Amino acid sequence: IAGITQAPTSQILAAGRRMTLRCTQDMRHNAMYWYRQDLGLGLRLIHYSNTAGTTGKGEVPDGYSVSRANTDDFPLTLASAVPSQTSVYFCASSDSFGGYNSPLHFGNGTRLTVT
Amino acid sequence: TQLLEQSPQFLSIQEGENLTVYCNSSSVFSSLQWYRQEPGEGPVLLVTVVTGGEVKKLKRLTFQFGDARKDSSLHITAAQPGDTGLYLCAGESNYGQNFVFGPGTRLSVLP
Numbered sequence: 224i225a226g227i228t229q230a231p232t233s234q235i236l237a238a239g240r241r242m243t244l245r246c247t248q249d250m251r252h253n254a255m256y257w258y259r260q261d262l263g264l265g266l267r268l269i270h271y272s273n274t275a276g277t278t279g280k281g282e283v284p285d286g287y288s289v290s291r292a293n294t295d296d297f298p299l300t301l302a303s304a305v306p307s308q309t310s311v312y313f314c315a316s317s318d319s320f321g322g323y324n325s326p327l328h329f330g331n332g333t334r335l336t337v338t
Numbered sequence: 339t340q341l342l343e344q345s346p347q348f349l350s351i352q353e354g355e356n357l358t359v360y361c362n363s364s365s366v367f368s369s370l371q372w373y374r375q376e377p378g379e380g381p382v383l384l385v386t387v388v389t390g391g392e393v394k395k396l397k398r399l400t401f402q403f404g405d406a407r408k409d410s411s412l413h414i415t416a417a418q419p420g421d422t423g424l425y426l427c428a429g430e431s432n433y434g435q436n437f438v439f440g441p442g443t444r445l446s447v448l449p
Binding site for chain 2: 315326329
């Protein structure tokens with residue numbers, strides 16, 4: 224089934240540790256995104272990529288980095304995790320960046336707890 | 339920064355009842371989308387509204403975009419337990435942020 228695969232499904236991480244959340248899509252979408260979802264705050268954009276080789280900062284980029292070496296993969300790295308990064312992380316993709324004709328397709332999320 | 343508010347935050351109703359949830363902003367959006375999210379899954383797109391005053395129907399769900407494109411509503415007729423979930427609105431930003439999401443309305447339909 225075509226879609227977005229995120230790994231791991233959940234993770235408990237000690238503060239200060241490095242962690243990479245994986246995201247792979249098989250829809251050949253040009254744009255990819257990372258969101259975090261926190262109760263009462265909704266989904267907030269961390270980083271995005273318009274196309275392979277380019278990335279941009281979203282609303283809450285501090286403490287996170289991304290890379291887009293190819294069309295399919297968009298990993299999110301926490302260089303030194305802090306408890307405030309405890310959240311559910313969603314990867315999404317769309318055919319192009321922005322615009323109502325290019326809706327977002329989401330993965331099932333990674334639940335991260337930083338202790 | 340363009341912000342979206344959703345109300346109510348939580349709603350619990352009996353099967354068969356009607357309900358309306360709201361998405362409001364002080365900003366104008368180019369378009370607005372509604373998503374439904376079930377536990378343990380990512381949001382799934384329900385509908386996109388583009389024109390001020392536009393009404394779209396999806397079976398028992400009716401979506402309306404405000405005339406000024408600052409607000410939207412979702413009305414569910416004869417709610418069913420399968421409608422249970424988190425309903426998110428997302429506005430297409432005019433400032434290159436792609437889509438801005440509201441915090442969501444968590445709906446529970448009891449059998």
